[in-house]
Amino acid sequence: MSDPSAGWVDxxxxxxxxxxxxxxxxxxxxxxxxxxxxxDRLKHLSNRFRGAQAVAQRQExxxxxxxxxxxxxxxDPDADRTPAEAAMxxxxxxxxxxxxxxxxxxxxxxxxETGVPIWALDEAQVDGRLGVRLAGSGERLGRAVQAPPVxxxxxxxxxxxxxxxxxxxxxxxxxxxxxxxxxxxLFSVQVAGVPSIHVEEALWQCSDILLExx
Numbered sequence: 001m002s003d004p005s006a007g008w009v010d011x012x013x014x015x016x017x018x019x020x021x022x023x024x025x026x027x028x029x030x031x032x033x034x035x036x037x038x039x040d041r042l043k044h045l046s047n048r049f050r051g052a053q054a055v056a057q058r059q060e061x062x063x064x065x066x067x068x069x070x071x072x073x074x075x076d077p078d079a080d081r082t083p084a085e086a087a088m089x090x091x092x093x094x095x096x097x098x099x100x101x102x103x104x105x106x107x108x109x110x111x112x113e114t115g116v117p118i119w120a121l122d123e124a125q126v127d128g129r130l131g132v133r134l135a136g137s138g139e140r141l142g143r144a145v146q147a148p149p150v151x152x153x154x155x156x157x158x159x160x161x162x163x164x165x166x167x168x169x170x171x172x173x174x175x176x177x178x179x180x181x182x183x184x185x186l187f188s189v190q191v192a193g194v195p196s197i198h199v200e201e202a203l204w205q206c207s208d209i210l211l212e213x214x
Contacts, residue, residue, distance in 0.1 A: 142172025
């Protein structure tokens with residue numbers, strides 16, 4: 001298995017956000033139904049993060065760092081919630097962390113355990129290393145026929161050919177993990193105040209869960 005590796009950050013972006021990093025990890029894993037061990041782990045996390053604990057989680061250093069970054073890039077974390085806060089809100093509304101499928105469960109567990117968000121792309125739909133840059137004029141999100149336009153100047157995660165995700169937002173159509181995916185490219189975004197060890201731990205946790213089977 002490969003180790004997490006650093007992606008690239010465009011110079012213009014790096015000058016404004018010098019501590020911004022993208023870290024990626026390829027995983028030879030397929031999507032599917034979560035094994036019992038993963039479903040049981042979600043139940044355990046539901047018991048750990050009840051009402052008071054879930055509300056207090058946003059004040060922890062790592063989730064707070066993402067709130068701060070959101071404001072720096074013009075997002076309101078109370079409206080466009082950070083991934084960690086969105087997960088906790090869903091837990092409160094639903095009464096627990098519900099199992100969806102192996103990939104979503106792995107992403108959720110890693111997020112709740114570390115506070116670090118992770119996204120997954122179909123490895124076959126990625127060309128080269130991933131990085132962070134500003135979208136150019138006339139670009140689209142991905143290479144599918146239905147790829148939507150991306151506003152120029154928007155922060156995006158891109159490979160060598162095109163944007164594949166809005167930073168902290170949607171993935172490009174046709175580039176996410178599909179039922180026929182045979183390998184995935186996990187990636188995470190590290191911001192100021194988030195230690196590298198947390199990002200690597202999140203990626204490792206997610207990778208390990210994806211490789212679990214009944």
